[in-house]
Amino acid sequence: MRRPTIADIARQAGVSKGAVSYALNGRPGVSEATRARILAIAHEIGWQPNSAARALNGARAEAVGLALCRPARFLGMEPFFMELISGIESELAARSCALMLQVVRDHETEMAVYRRWWGEGRVDGAILVDLHVDDPRVPEMRALGMPVVVIGHPSAAGSLVPVWSDDGAAVRETVEYLAALGHRRIARVAGLPRLVHTVIRDRAFEEVCSALDLAESGTMHTDYTGEEGARATRRLLSSPRRPTAIVYDNDIMAVAGLSVAQEMRLDVPADLSIVAWDDSPLSQVVRPPLTALSRDISAYGAHAARRLLALIDGADPGPLEDEAARLTPRGSTAPPSRP
Amino acid sequence: MRRPTIADIARQAGVSKGAVSYALNGRPGVSEATRARILAIAHEIGWQPNSAARALNGARAEAVGLALCRPARFLGMEPFFMELISGIESELAARSCALMLQVVRDHETEMAVYRRWWGEGRVDGAILVDLHVDDPRVPEMRALGMPVVVIGHPSAAGSLVPVWSDDGAAVRETVEYLAALGHRRIARVAGLPRLVHTVIRDRAFEEVCSALDLAESGTMHTDYTGEEGARATRRLLSSPRRPTAIVYDNDIMAVAGLSVAQEMRLDVPADLSIVAWDDSPLSQVVRPPLTALSRDISAYGAHAARRLLALIDGADPGPLEDEAARLTPRGSTAPPSRP
DNA sequence: TCTCGGTACTTATCCGGTTCAGCTCGCGGT
DNA sequence: ACCGCGAGCTGAACCGGATAAGTACCGAGA
Numbered sequence: 180m181r182r183p184t185i186a187d188i189a190r191q192a193g194v195s196k197g198a199v200s201y202a203l204n205g206r207p208g209v210s211e212a213t214r215a216r217i218l219a220i221a222h223e224i225g226w227q228p229n230s231a232a233r234a235l236n237g238a239r240a241e242a243v244g245l246a247l248c249r250p251a252r253f254l255g256m257e258p259f260f261m262e263l264i265s266g267i268e269s270e271l272a273a274r275s276c277a278l279m280l281q282v283v284r285d286h287e288t289e290m291a292v293y294r295r296w297w298g299e300g301r302v303d304g305a306i307l308v309d310l311h312v313d314d315p316r317v318p319e320m321r322a323l324g325m326p327v328v329v330i331g332h333p334s335a336a337g338s339l340v341p342v343w344s345d346d347g348a349a350v351r352e353t354v355e356y357l358a359a360l361g362h363r364r365i366a367r368v369a370g371l372p373r374l375v376h377t378v379i380r381d382r383a384f385e386e387v388c389s390a391l392d393l394a395e396s397g398t399m400h401t402d403y404t405g406e407e408g409a410r411a412t413r414r415l416l417s418s419p420r421r422p423t424a425i426v427y428d429n430d431i432m433a434v435a436g437l438s439v440a441q442e443m444r445l446d447v448p449a450d451l452s453i454v455a456w457d458d459s460p461l462s463q464v465v466r467p468p469l470t471a472l473s474r475d476i477s478a479y480g481a482h483a484a485r486r487l488l489a490l491i492d493g494a495d496p497g498p499l500e501d502e503a504a505r506l507t508p509r510g511s512t513a514p515p516s517r518p
Numbered sequence: 519m520r521r522p523t524i525a526d527i528a529r530q531a532g533v534s535k536g537a538v539s540y541a542l543n544g545r546p547g548v549s550e551a552t553r554a555r556i557l558a559i560a561h562e563i564g565w566q567p568n569s570a571a572r573a574l575n576g577a578r579a580e581a582v583g584l585a586l587c588r589p590a591r592f593l594g595m596e597p598f599f600m601e602l603i604s605g606i607e608s609e610l611a612a613r614s615c616a617l618m619l620q621v622v623r624d625h626e627t628e629m630a631v632y633r634r635w636w637g638e639g640r641v642d643g644a645i646l647v648d649l650h651v652d653d654p655r656v657p658e659m660r661a662l663g664m665p666v667v668v669i670g671h672p673s674a675a676g677s678l679v680p681v682w683s684d685d686g687a688a689v690r691e692t693v694e695y696l697a698a699l700g701h702r703r704i705a706r707v708a709g710l711p712r713l714v715h716t717v718i719r720d721r722a723f724e725e726v727c728s729a730l731d732l733a734e735s736g737t738m739h740t741d742y743t744g745e746e747g748a749r750a751t752r753r754l755l756s757s758p759r760r761p762t763a764i765v766y767d768n769d770i771m772a773v774a775g776l777s778v779a780q781e782m783r784l785d786v787p788a789d790l791s792i793v794a795w796d797d798s799p800l801s802q803v804v805r806p807p808l809t810a811l812s813r814d815i816s817a818y819g820a821h822a823a824r825r826l827l828a829l830i831d832g833a834d835p836g837p838l839e840d841e842a843a844r845l846t847p848r849g850s851t852a853p854p855s856r857p
Numbered sequence: 858t859c860t861c862g863g864t865a866c867t868t869a870t871c872c873g874g875t876t877c878a879g880c881t882c883g884c885g886g887t
Numbered sequence: 888a889c890c891g892c893g894a895g896c897t898g899a900a901c902c903g904g905a906t907a908a909g910t911a912c913c914g915a916g917a
Binding site for chain 1: 894895896897898899901902903904
């Protein structure tokens with residue numbers, strides 16, 4: 180049972196392939212009567228345009244690509260990516276545009292996938308995430324000539340269109356808030372040091388700490404997993420002059436850190452204040468609920484998707500600075516009991 | 519800057535398109551010297567086969583489809599789907615097969631998307647989830663003739679290949695465990711009543727309760743959200759003869775239920791035992807950590823993906839019963855203090 | 858020397874659409 | 888009665904590959 184083609188419709192309607200094409204695409208060149216007849220036949224035999232044939236004539240793929248470079252099994256654990264994807268989807272779905280998703284091992288494979296998708300005409304554009312310092316993907320994407328939106332700071336996006344939020348401001352707000360509560364020793368459990376946004380947060384943290392004269396504050400880098408977050412917390416809390424507040428770069432580590440603190444019989448927030456970056460159900464269900472840097476990640480993804488669609492449409496959307504994360508105080512932060 | 523085609527390679531190499539095609543596909547018909555020359559040129563000018571042109575000749579799309587029928591913003595909150603997707607991805611990635619993801623409003627749109635993808639030759643197969651009772655998608659998919667793997671019980675999968683786990687056994691194990699602890703009034707906060715697996719769990723729950731003579735047990739249906747889970751819990755715990763144990767159909771509701779119990783100054787597990795369906799970081803970080811029905815959702819997705827790939831390859835994989843969820847006792851279950 | 862067989866190609870056709878250059882009407886104007 | 892014009896349609900080329908069929912050439916065997 181072969182798929183019906185316009186040739187089948189043409190035969191049944193007693194007209195040529197060309198006429199059928201005009202009719203189905205709502206272009207002039209056929210009478211209304213013929214058009215109606217052709218549409219009826221097309222509907223009746225369940226015709227669907229073959230995207231391959233369309234694409235061959237230079238049409239859109241109506242899909243955008245997202246290759247994620249991380250172990251597939253971590254994906255489900257990262258609320259950030261899942262919310263980002265759902266935000267992207269919400270925007271794409273409205274335009275019946277699909278998302279091509281592929282999890283890859285490393286950045287070389289990632290670029291190979293993009294190159295293939297683009298070369299094969301399977302996607303109209305892509306969204307680049309997890310920007311590194313001096314990321315080779317930026318110039319490579321540029322060279323490919325594919326429409327790309329980068330989720331990350333403009334300073335690293337080269338000539339690609341960036342969508343970002345001001346992490347520096349969020350870091351400053353958090354540290355100033357903790358300092359106002361009376362904290363003097365604030366630690367930061369950060370993510371991968373080679374990621375651009377980690378570097379930005381690192382720098383902002385250092386600056387605000389030195390501005391507020393918080394000499395004993397410092398940053399530890401991890402891989403974002405709960406395990407490393409727990410380990411870092413254990414080390415921090417074991418030191419003689421342990422911090423009275425810890426700021427985590429994601430919610431998974433913050434929650435893991437909370438568990439460690441409770442294991443070590445420290446009271447949160449009396450003995451230790453905790454701030455999580457990125458709000459998620461996770462940060463809200465633990466006791467105490469975590470003070471978090473919340474932002475609408477979904478909207479973030481939606482903005483990136485919308486900009487990408489504009490780019491694909493030939494527009495020239497400028498960079499977009501999304502809202503910075505807002506500090507949402509909950510039960511995990513308080514003045515230190517013994518500063 | 520046009521994309522290079524085999525015609526460009528042919529011109530540079532001074533041979534015909536046909537020879538280039540043979541060379542690039544590793545088929546006999548060209549000398550090794552010519553083949554090497556052609557491959558070198560192809561590599562040099564960065565040639566990629568145009569998938570549209572390939573597809574036109576009946577080749578694979580090298581992508582499988584997944585249309586999810588739910589609000590996009592809920593996606594990020596559902597650990598189940600995210601883990602399922604990462605499991606699917608892990609299997610697909612190994613074969614360089616992409617996942618076409620689209621979030622849709624309703625089942626009609628979902629079928630329209632599948633029909634389009636299949637008709638357009640953009641996917642080689644699909645994975646069907648969230649099976650309903652008398653799901654019209656099953657016969658429609660069958661009629662399409664597209665390779666499809668259903669995640670759900672065989673009784674509802676018609677002639678499509680099912681991948682499922684025995685929810686009935688898990689329900690029985692849970693109720694028997696709670697009864698053994700001394701619980702007599704066990705409530706169940708279930709998911710959407712029209713979903714096949716809800717019906718299966720409902721029936722198993724009813725059967726085991728009547729077998730164990732737990733007359734005061736019952737099921738409340740919700741939409742899986744934390745809000746409804748909390749509401750159901752509030753109603754259950756407000757009743758004069760409140761249950762001493764509640765089994766939730768997902769982790770989000772279980773965590774919400776835990777919060778409600780704590781709000782109402784009930785001690786978990788002394789006053790109320792809680793069991794969550796599906797284990798996730800969420801169930802492990804709350805205090806007390808939740809006893810959960812854990813299963814490897816990632817593997818579940820991977821199995822479905824593998825079967826789909828086999829189906830696409832023309833094999834005839836039988837149904838696959840995956841492992842049933844195992845009861846993982848944690849701190850949220852104990853004998854009732856006042857039965 | 859002629860044929861046979863195989864290698865190394867070329868040529869032509871096909872896939873299913875889009876698009877464009879004609880072609881054929883019927884009709885209005887003169 | 889004839890021309891011009893445009894609506895409505897046809898036929899064919901084209902997109903970029905895969906592939907079946909055909910051809911040129913070379914060396915071995917009769």
